[in-house]
């Protein structure tokens with residue numbers, strides 16, 4: 377049925393999902409034992425897919441109501457509630473008629489927005505953003521409904537750090553005040569911004585301090601990739617050298633999406649009964665950089681010159697140590713120690729630069745390649 381076993385868009389059915397066995401077990405165990413979890417990793421490491429993978433497993437699939445709410449695009453509490461409410465409605469609609477009715481009756485603050493489709497007889501929810509007049513009240517109604525559900529509930533707020541950008545400053549406290557009283561509902565707060573999430577969950581002054589268990593998602597093991605990639609090439613009557621798999625893994629520094637995308641392309645370029653050739657790799661990488669280049673260009677255009685100079689210097693070095701030193705500043709024609717320091721702080725807040733063992737680096741490996749390409753390096 378499937379043309380390419382290295383799926384890069386949409387849902388990944390279990391057989392095409394690489395490894396994550398330990399993480400899956402661990403996440404399920406944490407949630408079923410009543411913990412709330414903060415799930416963190418750099419972008420595109422596989423958080424969202426892991427959550428959805430867990431939702432498809434037992435006991436979640438049959439014995440729980442599981443909600444996945446991506447709030448990346450939201451910019452206010454009102455939008456948060458709107459997105460949350462809609463998603464709960466959509467899931468209940470597919471899972472339980474009875475719960476759906478309870479939900480529509482429980483949400484008195486927006487009850488006028490529920491109806492029935494006269495053609496299909498299915499319930500409808502014609503809510504627009506402007507209809508959420510009293511978000512705090514609606515939030516309480518949603519949680520009350522889930523608390524009284526006939527099955528336990530799991531809610532994942534993905535890209536949760538987004539709430540730090542809302543104009544309302546009490547959102548963390550508001551959510552926390554509900555969450556600590558809920559008995560039937562557990563949460564996954566996941567996100568890519570280490571900076572913001574660490575502050576929310578591990579800093580004393582924040583309402584969520586010490587309220588969750590942490591799960592940091594690391595790269596999938598090389599061994600697991602070798603098995604996974606070899607197996608699927610073989611199943612589709614193609615071969616691939618484990619050395620090539622290792623090379624891609626190392627080149628992409630373990631980034632799940634980039635690796636998956638590279639094998640998707642390599643598979644695409646390998647005919648049946650043939651062996652994948654290493655010569656294909658450079659053009660595959662060029663194609664991947666090309667695909668991202670529009671968004672990279674767009675966002676580099678918004679970064680102030682001083683920060684960009686530092687970003688380029690780090691890209692050039694790969695791993696940059698002693699960035700405040702005279703040598704580094706001179707080598708890369710930077711302005712001064714203090715301007716490098718300021719720039720680094722901003723770049724790290726944006727998660728464009730990471731710090732590991734006293735070396736600065738660019739976590740998005742393709743961005744690093746892109747910068748070095750336009751810098752002619």
Ligand SMILES: Nc1ncnc2c1ncn2[C@@H]1O[C@H](COP(=O)(O)OP(=O)(O)O)[C@@H](O)[C@H]1O
Nearest residue numbers: 384393394419420421422423424425632633636
């Ligand atoms: N276990 C996996 N097996 C195969 N591909 C995966 C796996 N996890 C993630 N991916 C790939 O990586 C991409 C990014 O994963 P995603 O969960 O969206 O990352 P994140 O939420 O951490 O940014 C997916 O679209 C998919 O192509």
Ligand SMILES: [Mg+2]
Nearest residue numbers: 423424425534
């Ligand atoms: Mg995600």
